[in-house]
Amino acid sequence: MAALKIKKGSSKHSAYNLRPNFSDVQESHTLAVLVDNEPGVLARVIGLFSGRGYNIESLTVAEVDHHGHQSRITIVTKGTPQVIEQIKAQLGRIVPVHEVHDLTVEGPAVERELGLLKVTGAGDKRVEALRLADIFRANVVDSTLESFVFEITGTSEKIDAFADLMRPLGLVEVARTGVAALSRGAE
């Protein structure tokens, strides 16, 4: 339970970075939660969010250390600074949770999401879709005479922008993975 070993003012592993006052501004934070990969652990995390009325904007989970039975849950959440601190502390209380990192405050981090978009159409629209996909470095992973499936990787904003552009060109279906994130640097 590394999340519990906190000290006032300590930055890196602090479950609650004290701030001068509680503001009402809604902030979006990306949390990385390292957990034991045991049955029900995801339900515990999600149940915490629904039970206490917190928001989940995106959530991804997968085993990252098969040998150590550890999974990594990446959660993008929104709330006032006080709520964000509470979320982190509450996550830290869950017994199979080992570490809670707030990638938004712990220094620079890379965030990526993968999207699959199905676009149908013919003629100019089809050509335009392909041209835009090239600009966004999206790959075509499936193609018929009337449709493409594009694969695009990037920040959530980039995928939003790409989807917005595809909409008038015949976007029919979107699948997104949610955000995966890691801190930058050697540590």
Place this chain on the structure above:
Amino acid sequence: MVVQALKDQGVDTVFGYPGGAVLPIYDEIFQQNDIRHILVRHEQGAVHAAEGYARSTGKVGVALVTSGPGATNAVTGLTDALLDSIPIVVLSGQVPTFMIGSDAFQEADTVGITRPCTKHNWLAKDTATLAETIHQGFHVARSGRPGPVLIDIPKDVQFASAEYTAPQAINTSNYQPQLKGDIESITELVEALEQAERPVFYTGGGVINSGPAASQLLRELVEATGVPITSTLMGLGAYPASGKNWLGMLGMHGLYEANMAMHDCDLMINVGARFDDRITGLIDAFSPNSKKAHIDIDPSSINKVIRVDIPIVGDVGHVLEDILKVWKARGRKTNKEGLAKWHAQINKWREVDCLSFKQEGKIIKPQYALQRLEALTKDHDRYITTEVGQHQMWAAQYLGFEDPNRWMTSGGLGTMGYGFPASIGVQMAHRDSLVINVAGEASWLMNMQEMGTAVQFRLPVKQFILNNERLGMVRQWQELLHGERYSHSWSEALPDFVKLAEAFGAKGIYCDNPDDLDDAIMEMINHDGPVIFDCLVEKHENCFPMIPSGKPHNEMLLGEASTQGAIEAGGAVLV
């Protein structure tokens, strides 16, 4: 396997109720004599009894229930233990692993249902790891901020055999909450304590949970510094009620001097309490001019409700020890002049005498009944449990607690029906002590089936029922908030409690006259066996002092005269 694991965890008593899915464990229990099984009459009773056992001993309480309805009946007790941080382990039976998910007879998703109302829970799918899971369960229940755990054991896992793992062989390193507080923050707190003109200790159940040593350290610190101290409902007994710095309980029905001290202090030291809404009243106006320190083993308690200036994460006992050490090393300084003025101010508040009442005429006032109970039992080796409502608040106000672990009440969840089974758990742990459940007639009826348990196991628990034939607290709120429309808040068709006691083979005592009260209470104390004491009291008595919903500490209601328009529309939506 299960019984061996319980023995190795030092368990001597289990409260439970058998059923199809736990028969193999009951078969094991039958064939041994080390663990005593107490057959309750309802699974909720088993869990509350385990809570009473745990709160009065500091050990982990254990309950054993069957699958399906057995487990769902345990949910209220688990939630109660979660909110009051009580260490208990509930073992539930489950249908065999190969039938899970098939809507089998008495199948319920117990782990799913109890996930939000336990500190942690497990479905034990493999006999080889069952013993380890049980040991982990005890470790999690008692470590850090204590709480309830549940282990769901399918019937085939109970039947199968495997090699047993002893508790010593268990790796508990992945759950080790921090015990020692940060020494810089502790020094900061001591500095504040040295300078404060109007300091106050606000202590809670965390002191009790930390163990008797923490209460001892708290007493030493309070005596040495001369700082006044108040406590939440859960923390009563950590500092003795007869101590000279004692202000009484604080909060919604707390004492005038305690709440005024909280409002006007310049340094508030929260020791193992959690700024519950019953304590803070209107948050925006909560103790507006004070520096606040908060000692808590659970980081999520800090800054949850009230922003504090000096947060200290750690076990109360360890932190208090360090505070004393640092304070002594720095020369035992306090602001003597400021403290003298502060105590003078507090004494003025005390003169308000907020608990005064007039016992007149031939009807017993509930306050008077408790005052007499206190006078006649305080020299006994006494444990008190309560149900929930007006009687609970009056008990907290009028009974004095000199030691920790002597007061068992449902604080966070406010569970009517808690007190009677809890008193059974307490009496099991302390066979020769006087155990009294202060009850209201409505709460008591919620788990009255446990009379069977009390009689069967010869547990001489005293059920002291303040009978006002009303849901008193509901009635009080309806009077203050809902235009005196008393919707469904009276107890119609009450049983004759004396005959009820006799029907169970116990003793019943009825009293409705203040002149007979002392003799009747003595008769209850001197009877060697369970007693139902039906004390008929004033029906329309309200519980004061009271901080109305949506008001700050310094706007308390002290009595009937001050209740007109006390709660505004904004406060009415609060609970």
